Amino acid sequence: MFGIDDPWILLGYALCFISTAFGVVYGLLKWNEEV
Amino acid sequence: MVNQTLFWAAAAVYAVVICYLAWLGYKKTKCNDDYMLAGRNIHPVILGLSYGATFISTSAIVGFGGYAAKLGMGIIWLVMLNISVGVLIAFMVFGKPTRRIGKKLGAMTFPDLLGKVYKSNFVQYVTGLIIMVGMPLYSSAVLIGGGRFIEQVLDVPYLWAIIGLTVITAVYVVFGGLVAVMYTDALQGSLMIFGMSAIMIITLSAVGGFDGFQSLTDMSHLVPAGLASTGMTGWTSFPELGSATWYTLVTTIIMGVGIGVLAQPQLAVRFMTAKDGKSLNRAIPVGAIFILITTGVAYTMGALTNVYFYEKFGKISTEMTGNVDNIVPLFIDIAMPEWLVVMFVLVLLAAAMSTMSSLFHVMGTAAGHDIWVHIRRAKFFPSRLRGSDEDASKLRVNKIGTFLMIAVSLGLAFIMPGDIIARATAMFMGLCAAAFLPAYTVAVFSKNPSRLGAIASLLTGSIVWAIWTVFVHQAESGVLRVSEILTGNPSVLDFPWTVVDSLFIALPLSIVALIIGTMIERRRSPAVTEA
Structure with a gap:
């Protein structure tokens, strides 16, 4: 994909975007939750 | 070479805003609690930006960006760990109990937190001493990174570059405390997000868009013989499992920095500035996006510099300059439009100052609050030197401690070797994880x-x-x-x-x-x- 063949590099990039998306969704879902 | 007129005009605006924020911090710092923890009432967006800007320094952008140019894109796993461990686990798992316990026990600093949880002054002293001995290594590396860059791009002598950088940062840390540090962090963090986004777009256009990745893959035969013999396979592939390059990339750079972030005193103290657990949740999206943009761009751009240099000069990045720390500045200087070179200089100054200011603050409060305040009560200590227990006296002690630790960092920057930025950062984070992580984890859980x-x-x-x-x-x-x-x-x-x-x-x-x-x-x- 995009000229990168090594699955480890592609997995690294994918996990970067997935973990960022998780952080954004988590923060928004818990926005008003009292902790 | 950067357009000097444009740079100094932009730098003047930047300096005025920094001065205004420092003055705001000074006005809001009325007692020791304000100086140490920003009154435990910081806004979540400022918290997220401040955490990110403290975390990401010139080491990440120039140091590890240079490593990406040398060793390739495997370093993207460090970005993944920086987000998942450095932001998600740090805030969701460690942040909330740290804030709650810190407030309950009235802890002011990271060593103070450990000392109070374990009911041991010895734990507080040892933690404070490790910070005072180990952290100057990191703060000096950040200072060297900023100084070398100013020297290269602005043609200012290195000596004046690091003195100027130190003095400007010292003024707002010493007088404005953590409020000034976090306000300026938020400004500097915003600048970093904007600058790095622009750099990614222009880097991609300079190497032919996403085709640049294919070009980089096709360059694997150009890997230097020395690196190929130690396991490097190309810039878009991971090194050979178990090779020397693999060990360096995985154990020092990815894991050392990726795990080391969890027990860094200057980041743990950020959790104690939040008003409540809700503020920590709200800071997570800001922190995660910040790390993705700043480090993700730095490492991807670092690797792609090979394509640009090879197409323009027939050389790979490490052949363009002998020092890996010079690769990213050289690329920016040659490949970017004038306005973005100016922007990048400001981004790097912001990255250096936001990290240095927090390190200065943590070292100073370790010297003042964790070591001095206890030593002066010891029986052997001359009574006329003890000072009083009043808040104003403690505030003054912390300011003096901060000033002294800044002087130590500046002195160390004169004697440390130049190409040590990324290495010293990894060393400090490794020390933090080895010394603090187990005790910190048990303390909060x-x-x-x-x-x-x-x-x-x-x-x-x-x-x-x-x-x-x-x-x-x-x-x-x-x-x-x-x-x-x-x-x-x-x-x-x-x-x-x-x-x-x-x-x-x-x-x-x-x-x-x-x-x-x-x-x-x-x-x-x-x-x-x-x-």
């Missing part, structure tokens, strides 16, 4: 933490880390030369131990020491266990 376990872990982690760094891990032991002078060899062990980072030896032993110490304490006083 155990209902009955063991004092003996914490002391054993702190001492074992820091001492083993130091021995392995000086005598075994060749990247450091070869530079320090203590092992060579004493034993005739730069490392007392053979491969692969010479390329296994100190963290991988010291952290497991630190955990074992914590468990053994806890078991001994439980056996001595079983009644405590049942309480």
Whole structure:
């Protein structure tokens, strides 16, 4: 994909975007939750 | 070379805004609690930006960006760990109990938190001392990174560059405390997000868009023979499993920095500035996006510099300049439009100042609050030097402590070698993880933490880390030369131990020491266990 063949590099990039998306969704879902 | 007129005009605007924020911080700092923890009432967006800007320094952008140019895109796993461990786990798992316990016990600093949880002044002293000894290594590396860049791009002598950078940062840290530090962090963090986004777009257009990745893959035959023989396979592929390059990339850079972030005092103290747990949740999206953009761009751009330099000059990045720390500045200088070069200089200044200011603050409060405040009560201490217990006196002591630790960092920046930015950063983070992580984890999660376990872990982690760094891990032991002078060899062990980072030896032993110490304490006083 995009000229990168090594699955480890592609997995690294994918996990970067997935973990960022998780952080954004988590923060928004818990926005008003009292902790 | 940067357009000087444009730069100084932009720098003047930047300086005026920084001065205004520093003045705001000064006005809001009325007592020691404000100076140390920004009154425990910081806005979530400022918290998220401040956490990110403190975390990401010139080391990340220039140092590790240069490593990406040398070793390729495998370093993207560090971005993944920076987000998942450095933001998600740090805020969701460690942040909330740290804030809650810190507030309940009235802890002001990271050593103070550990000292109060373990009911031990000794734990507080040792933690404070490790910070005072280890952290100048990191703050000086950040300062060197900023200074070298200013020297290269603005043609300002290195000596004046690092003195200027230190003085500007010192003024707002000493007078404005953590409020000024976090307000300026938020400005600097915003600048970093905007600048790095622009750099990514222009880098991609300079190497032919996404086709640049294919070009980089096709360049694998250009990997220098020295790196190929130690396992490097190309810039868009991971090094050979178990090779020396693999060990360096995985154990020092990815894991050392990726895990080391969890127990860094300057980041842990950020959790204690939040008003409530809700603020920490709200800071997570800001922190995660910040890390993705700043480090993701720096490392991807770093690797792609090879395509640009090869197409323009027929050379790969490491052939363009002998020092990996110069690759990213050189690329920006040659490949970017004038306005973006100016922007990048400001981004790097922001990255350096936001990290340095937090390190100065943590070192200063360790010297003032954690060491001095206790030492002055000791019986051997002359009574006329003790000062009073009043808040104003403590505030003054913290300001003096901060000033002294800034002077130490500046002195160290004169004697440390130039190409040490990324290495010194990884060393400091490894030391933090080995010395603090087990005791910090137990402190925030155990209902009955063991004092003996914490002391054993702190001492074992820091001492083993130091021995392995000086005598075994060749990247450091070869530079320090203590092992060579004493034993005739730069490392007392053979491969692969010479390329296994100190963290991988010291952290497991630190955990074992914590468990053994806890078991001994439980056996001595079983009644405590049942309480």
